[in-house]
Amino acid sequence: MEGKILIVDDDEKIRNLISIYLDNEGLTTIKAESAKEALQLLKKNHYDLILLDIMMPEMDGIQACMKIREERNMPIIMISAKSEDMDKIQGLASGADDYLTKPFNPLELMARVKSQLRRYTKYNTGGITTSEIEIGNLLINTESRQVKVGEKEVRLTPKEFDILELLARNKGIVMSVSKIYEAVWNEDSFKSDNTVMVHITKIREKIEADPKHPIYIKTVWGVGYKI
Structure with a gap:
């Protein structure tokens, strides 16, 4: 599977770990250590999917997601240590497409990434061809x-x-x-x-x-x- 993924997390170990998982699947990864750096990268480059941590200093993932949604519609998967329903609802309400709780299973991460990429690049029209x-x-x-x-x-x-x-x-x-x-x-x-x-x-x-x-x-x- 092809795709260019932006990984946004202030934890270098998490960024590198996710990057290894995705690289092993043939995906291209770019890493950002803050939401502000991610927004700068988005001004210059196209990405097929964003993995966005919620708990970050200065600008958190919720604020960043809302900012991204003003101009971009690629899939966004929130990643957070918070697992409460209200935290998930807040993340989805800000414009995210999915929500993954830390610590996560690498297989689940890849399944969710692949699912989002498939739907973004080729949505199943259910057999009806009219556009x-x-x-x-x-x-x-x-x-x-x-x-x-x-x-x-x-x-x-x-x-x-x-x-x-x-x-x-x-x-x-x-x-x-x-x-x-x-x-x-x-x-x-x-x-x-x-x-x-x-x-x-x-x-x-x-x-x-x-x-x-x-x-x-x-x-x-x-x-x-x-x-």
């Missing part, structure tokens, strides 16, 4: 992965786009939280409720005129979501 899905004023281009509401382009993270496309391709069908999670994250839906909810909330904030009264993504209480 555009139009629902009211909402236009989704599955080839360019662009979303427009009217004439306004909306920037979604890779995971947000995948969820929106999944719902749009199944228009009118209620998708359970577990089905959404399994289809988009490609893993079992254990404790997936908060993860999906956070991403749905972020999508609504971007595509709905009034997120509290959505016209596109509807909640079917006790069941899931539908367009």
